[in-house]
Amino acid sequence: MMVRLRFRLNHEDVEIHVRDPASTLLDVLRDDLGLTGTKSGCAIGYCGACTVIVDGEAVPACLRMVGLLEGREVRTIEDLGGPEGLDPVQAAFVKCAGLQCGFCTPGHVMALRALLDEEPEPDDERIRRTVDGNYCRCTGYVKILDAAREAVALQKAVAVRNSRAGAATSPEGRRR
């Protein structure tokens, strides 16, 4: 018997039917929904390659039973960037060359996205703790940490630009 589940995925309502509600979110994203940006590494919650955001919190999709997602809000790497441009975290990884093979990158990006959504200006200790939760076999972490710090700066610049644009188009701004 199939079980029906409804939740929000990347800002859209989705309804899926799964045979086993104990299937992992990782398997459902990749195999049933075709969202292969979320990577499968250790499958035991250790490496962070499968990091997604559920209700604002970065979590390993390999440990989330899909049956517990009813009514939840899920964001994956496919939610970031797009034709209008990259998310500041993605842009920072490109700018700082914070990747080599790229396998761990979606997990890093999602973990940092969750951090910056919660705390736009995290201190270095929080940045390090966040990056520490994701395993990278290639880079040695120096450039990933550079990218994480750059993401904070880029996000801040975007916020300033948006607030200036908002002020310019407000009734007060237009009168100036």
Ligand code: FES
């Ligand atoms: S694949 Fe999920 S934490 Fe490694």
Ligand code: FES
């Ligand atoms: S860039 Fe290859 S595993 Fe991190």
